[in-house]
Amino acid sequence: MREVVERPKKYITLTYGCQMNERDSETIAGLVERSGYQEASSLEDADLVIFNTCSVRHSAENKVYGKLGQLKRLKHEKPGLLVAFGGCMAQLEEVRNKLQNIGVVDVVFGTHSLHELPYLLEKAAAGLEKPVVDVWSEPGKVVEHLPARRRGGISAFVNIMFGCNNFCAYCIVPYTRGRERSRQPQDILVEVQQLVEQGIKEVTLLGQNVNSYGRGLEQKVDFADLLRMVNEVPGLSRIRFTTSHPRDMSDKLIHTIAASARVCEHIHAPLQAGSNRILRAMNRGYTREDYLELVAKMRATIPGVAITSDLIVGFPGETDEDFQDTLDMVEKVRFDAAFTFMFSPRSGTKAAEMKGQLPLEVKKERLLKLNEVQYGIALEANRRLEGQRVEVLVEGQSKTNPEKMTGRTRTNRIVVFNGDEQLVGKLVEVRILAAKTFTMFGEI
Ligand code: SF4
Numbered sequence: 001m002r003e004v005v006e007r008p009k010k011y012i013t014l015t016y017g018c019q020m021n022e023r024d025s026e027t028i029a030g031l032v033e034r035s036g037y038q039e040a041s042s043l044e045d046a047d048l049v050i051f052n053t054c055s056v057r058h059s060a061e062n063k064v065y066g067k068l069g070q071l072k073r074l075k076h077e078k079p080g081l082l083v084a085f086g087g088c089m090a091q092l093e094e095v096r097n098k099l100q101n102i103g104v105v106d107v108v109f110g111t112h113s114l115h116e117l118p119y120l121l122e123k124a125a126a127g128l129e130k131p132v133v134d135v136w137s138e139p140g141k142v143v144e145h146l147p148a149r150r151r152g153g154i155s156a157f158v159n160i161m162f163g164c165n166n167f168c169a170y171c172i173v174p175y176t177r178g179r180e181r182s183r184q185p186q187d188i189l190v191e192v193q194q195l196v197e198q199g200i201k202e203v204t205l206l207g208q209n210v211n212s213y214g215r216g217l218e219q220k221v222d223f224a225d226l227l228r229m230v231n232e233v234p235g236l237s238r239i240r241f242t243t244s245h246p247r248d249m250s251d252k253l254i255h256t257i258a259a260s261a262r263v264c265e266h267i268h269a270p271l272q273a274g275s276n277r278i279l280r281a282m283n284r285g286y287t288r289e290d291y292l293e294l295v296a297k298m299r300a301t302i303p304g305v306a307i308t309s310d311l312i313v314g315f316p317g318e319t320d321e322d323f324q325d326t327l328d329m330v331e332k333v334r335f336d337a338a339f340t341f342m343f344s345p346r347s348g349t350k351a352a353e354m355k356g357q358l359p360l361e362v363k364k365e366r367l368l369k370l371n372e373v374q375y376g377i378a379l380e381a382n383r384r385l386e387g388q389r390v391e392v393l394v395e396g397q398s399k400t401n402p403e404k405m406t407g408r409t410r411t412n413r414i415v416v417f418n419g420d421e422q423l424v425g426k427l428v429e430v431r432i433l434a435a436k437t438f439t440m441f442g443e444i
Contacts, residue, residue: 008036008037008038009036009037009038009047009048010037010038010039010040010045010046010047010048011029011032011037011038011039011040011046011047011048011049011050012039012040012042012043012045012046012048012049012050013025013028013029013050013052014049014050014051014052014064014067015052016051016052016053016054016060016063016064016087017052017053017054017056017060017087017088018054018056019157019204019206019242020157020159020162020177020206020208021052021053021054021087021088022151022157023157023158023159023206024052024086024087024111024114025052026148026149026150026151026157027114027115027146027147027148028050028052028086028114028117029148029149030146030147030148030149031114031115031117031118031146031147032048032050032117032118032121033147033149034118034147035118035121035122043070043071043074044074046081047080047081047082048081048082048083048084048121049071049081049082049083049084050083050084050085050086050117051064051067051068051083051084051085051086051087051089052086052087053085053086053087053088053089053090054087054088054089055087055088055089055091055092055095055172055176055346056088056171056172056173056344056346057341057344057346058344059344061089061095064089065098065102068083068099068102068104068105069102071083071104072102072103072104075104082106082107082121082124082125083104083105083106083107084105084106084107084108084109084117084120084121084124085099085105085107085108085109085131086108086109086110086111086114086117087111088111088172088173088176088177089176090108090109090110090111090135091110091111091135091175091176091177092172092175092176092348094347096108096133096135099131100131105131106124106130106131106132107120107121107123107124107131107132107133107134108131108132108133108134108135109134109135110134110135110136111139111176111177111178112135112136112138112139112140112178113134113135113136114146115143115146116134120132120134138178139162139163139177139178139179139181141181142162142181142182142183144183144184144187150195150198150200153395153396154199154200154201154202154393154394154395154396154424154425155200155201155202155203155204155238155393155395156195156200156202156203156204157203157204157206158188158191158192158195158203158204158205158206159183159206159207160182160183160188160205160206160207160210160213160223160226161180161181161182161183161207161208161210161212161213162177162178162180162181162207162208163177163178163179163180163181163208164177164179164180164208164209165179165180165212166208166209166245166283166285167283167350168272168282168283168284169281169282169283169349169350169351169354170282170312170315170343170344170345170346170349170350170351171346171349172346172348172349173208175348175349177208180208180209180212180215180216181216182213182214182215182216182217184217184219185219185221185225185226185229188205188226188230189229189230189233192230192233192236193233196233196234196235196236197235199425200236201236201237201238201393201425202236202237202238202239202240202393203230203236203238203239203240204239204240204241204242205226205227205230205239205240205241205242206241206242207241207242207243208243209243209244209245209248210223210241210242210243210244211223211244211245211248211249211250211253212245212248213226214226222250222252222253223241223253224250224252224253224255224256227239227241227253227256227257227260227263228256228260230262231260231261231262231263236262237262237393237427238262238263238264238393238410239260239262239263239264240264240266240412241263242268243268243269243270244267244268244269245269245270245285246269246270246271246284246286246290246291246294247284247285247286247290249267249269249294249298251297254297254298254301254302255301257301257302257305258301258302258303264410264411264412265302265303265304265305265306265410265411266305266306266307266308266336266410266411266412267298267302267305267306267307267308268308268309268310269294269307269308269309270309270310270311271291271309271310271311271329271333272284272309272310272311272312273311273312273315273318273322273325273326274288274322274325274326274327274328274329274330275288275318275321275322275323275325275326276288276325277322278315278317278318278322278325281315281316281317281351281354282312282315282351283350288325288329291329291333292329292332292333295307295333304411305411306336306337306411306412306413307333307335307336308335308336308337308338308339308412309333309335309338309339310338310339310340310341311326311330311338311339311340311341311370311374312340312341312342312343313326313340313341313342313343313363313366313367313370314342314343314358314362314363314366314367315343315351316343316345316351316354316355316356316357316358317354317355317356318343318356318358318366323366323369326370327369327370327373330370330373330374330377331373331377334377334380334381335374335377335378336378336381336411336412336413337374337378337412337438338374338378340367340370340371340374341367342360342363342364342366342367343358343363345357375437378437378438379435379436379437382413382435382436382437382440383435385413385432385435385440386432386433386434386435387431387432388431388432389429389430389431389432390409390410390413390415390429390430390432390442391409391410391427391428391429391430392407392408392409392415392417392427392428392429392430393407393408393425393426393427394406394407394419394423394424394425394426394427394428395407395408395424396421396424397421398416400416400439401416404416404417404418404419405417405418405419405420405421405423405424407428413440414438414439414440415430415432415439415440415441415442416439416440416441416442417430417441417442417443417444418443418444419444428444429444430442430443430444431443431444
């Protein structure tokens with residue numbers, strides 16, 4: 001029988017990976033707080049440690065295993081400590097087998113059974129079975145109205161759909177998050193209205209591929225329709241969304257973004273690679289020519305639109321010519337910013353089985369080269385705004401310059417400027433004085 005803790009039980013959530021995991025961690029916090037837990041100040045202060053994991057790359061997984069090792073020692077000192085393990089890694093059988101051997105975890109919950117967590121914790125606390133495992137291979141219905149402890153601030157994430165049907169050859173997400181399921185537009189609108197009532201000024205609509213929102217819903221609605229509806233919510237200053245699959249970027253959507261005052265002029269449309277041969281091997285469903293045409297259409301229709309991307313180097317079989325094609329596309333498109341990665345084989349994906357896996361040195365070399373080119377382009381794009389006035393939504397105190405405030409432009413650029421806490425949540429006009437690769441500096 002576990003040691004009884006008189007004071008309120010405390011929990012801590014360790015969140016890894018993407019914005020969807022950050023949003024899930026808000027729900028995890030809401031669920032355990034509703035069953036009496038309070039937030040702990042540290043790992044040592046916690047009675048319950050919850051992992052919300054990411055399996056998109058080896059590095060993400062290694063961090064988690066490292067932390068589990070640390071917890072093994074803590075559990076010797078604190079036998080009553082409960083450890084719950086969730087997120088994308090929990091969906092993978094090979095990971096669950098590893099957890100059995102590590103022997104630290106009391107509860108394993110999958111991405112589709114997150115709402116079961118309080119019940120699973122009770123079972124574990126009763127010591128009925130160890131570990132208590134609840135992982136569904138297929139998602140059930142979208143569970144609405146789950147409690148959430150929001151991370152605060154003036155902006156919030158709103159899931160509009162879950163899962164992905166695209167099966168890009170390198171990606172584990174369709175295996176860990178299941179097939180696409182869209183939320184009902186009414187449920188999304190209610191959530192946005194409630195957030196505005198709580199003081200939120202900006203929402204980011206989240207989905208692995210928001211452009212395919214609405215598929216499978218009885219009601220005939222697509223992402224452009226949803227954007228128009230959210231754009232009508234009074235009291236909202238800004239709407240952002242991520243991620244957009246380039247193949248599903250319709251003219252209707254592009255025109256809706258241009259016509260919707262609150263929708264920010266920033267589109268994150270991952271290109272991933274510049275070679276048609278590699279794009280085919282990745283199963284991305286478009287060519288470099290399609291992508292260039294899309295970029296031209298977006299820039300012609302949405303004045304001043306910022307286009308950002310994800311780029312992978314070192315995909316199996318990538319030749320010097322293929323890599324050169326990626327650099328060439330980066331030079332042609334001139335992304336405002338890009339997240340760049342070395343290919344990381346994920347067991348269970350097609351790409352992990354492919355011939356032509358490249359040595360780490362080659363990947364590192366190509367990543368360095370790509371960053372050099374891309375960062376130069378991003379700096380140039382930021383420098384073009386020097387002397388200009390930009391609208392900034394004030395988010396709070398700058399972490400790097402505590403005496404300054406920070407916020408973002410509509411094109412998702414970070415700006416640091418003079419000001420005080422009273423400006424938080426306000427739209428202010430800032431004149432850009434100096435620009436760097438990732439940050440701009442200005443004055444109100
Ligand atoms: S679109 Fe491709 S890369 Fe994005 S989540 Fe789906 S399978 Fe993964």
